[in-house]
Amino acid sequence: MSEHVPPPVHARPEQKDTLLYLNGVTVSFDGFRALNSLSFYVIAGELRAIIGPNGAGKTTMMDVVTGKTRPDEGDVVFNGGIDLTELDEAEIANLGIGRKFQKPTVFENHTVLDNLELACAGDRHALAALFTRLSGEQRDRIDHVLRTVSLVADRDRRAGDLSHGRKQWLEIGMLLMQDPDLLLVDEPVAGMTDAETEATAVLLKEIAKNHSVVVVEHDMAFVRALDCHVTVLHEGRVLADGSLDKVQANQQVIEVYLGR
Numbered sequence: 001m002s003e004h005v006p007p008p009v010h011a012r013p014e015q016k017d018t019l020l021y022l023n024g025v026t027v028s029f030d031g032f033r034a035l036n037s038l039s040f041y042v043i044a045g046e047l048r049a050i051i052g053p054n055g056a057g058k059t060t061m062m063d064v065v066t067g068k069t070r071p072d073e074g075d076v077v078f079n080g081g082i083d084l085t086e087l088d089e090a091e092i093a094n095l096g097i098g099r100k101f102q103k104p105t106v107f108e109n110h111t112v113l114d115n116l117e118l119a120c121a122g123d124r125h126a127l128a129a130l131f132t133r134l135s136g137e138q139r140d141r142i143d144h145v146l147r148t149v150s151l152v153a154d155r156d157r158r159a160g161d162l163s164h165g166r167k168q169w170l171e172i173g174m175l176l177m178q179d180p181d182l183l184l185v186d187e188p189v190a191g192m193t194d195a196e197t198e199a200t201a202v203l204l205k206e207i208a209k210n211h212s213v214v215v216v217e218h219d220m221a222f223v224r225a226l227d228c229h230v231t232v233l234h235e236g237r238v239l240a241d242g243s244l245d246k247v248q249a250n251q252q253v254i255e256v257y258l259g260r
Helices: 060-067 089-095 113-123 126-130 136-148 164-175 194-207 220-227 244-248 252-256
Strands: 017-030 032-043 047-051 073-079 097-100 182-186 212-216 231-234 237-242
Touching: 017 060, 017 212, 032 060, 032 073, 032 237, 047 126, 060 182, 073 231, 089 097, 097 164, 097 244, 113 136, 113 164, 136 164, 136 194, 164 182, 164 194, 164 220, 182 244, 194 212, 212 231, 231 244, 231 252, 237 244, 237 252, 244 252
Parallel strands: 047 212, 047 231, 097 182, 182 212
Antiparallel strands: 017 032, 017 073, 231 237
16 A cells, blocks of 8 residues: 655644635536536635535535545645645545534444544544543543533433434534534534524534634525525536625526525
8 A cells, every 4th residue: 555645734724814725626427517617715714604506516525625536627725735636535634624424423322422532532443542541631622522512411421312413513523623624514404403403503603713614504594594604506616605695686596596
């Protein structure tokens, strides 16, 4: 197995610096252009919502950023100059990019606390990680994450016994254990109760005070609760950009997405 050259050491991005920059990114699958010269950027410390109809390229965009899919052409630059197209998924994760998929993937037979300890352990073997003594700093971080995701009272509960919404919060907490600069979150409120949806908007806005967060979502009430910059994708490129009120008033957006 060939060894990868480790990615360059990087400083934590300053607020308002450009953190993620996509320029002219194109991805084709069997002749279908999932991304069609897609260009946009995310600022450090920004909360951004990505919306658009099915097949607009939202998932492919996240696949490209996280190294799951290689673009046919275009630039994908992170934190001031790191070329993500040259790195694999593990290297990109280690750079400070975390991704949460729509369906929560937690260790259901372990407690909430165990799940966070496993996330803290990183690349170590899962079983060995449970018997590894954590540092005081790591335990402080676990306590902080438990408070952030409102799971302090559930720390000793089996993850499989949590409600769907709380499993989503636990997985977000597992990402936060890695202290990523950028979180990519895919439809976090699908299947949640109204109360959980409202609480998730509050949670993501709180997380965005110290991290950049990009949320892919269909629930317009939830997007409005996020009160953030919105990017609309259609046919693999940006159709509209701005506040939710601005993009909802865009006639093209109404025709291809909101009017359906």
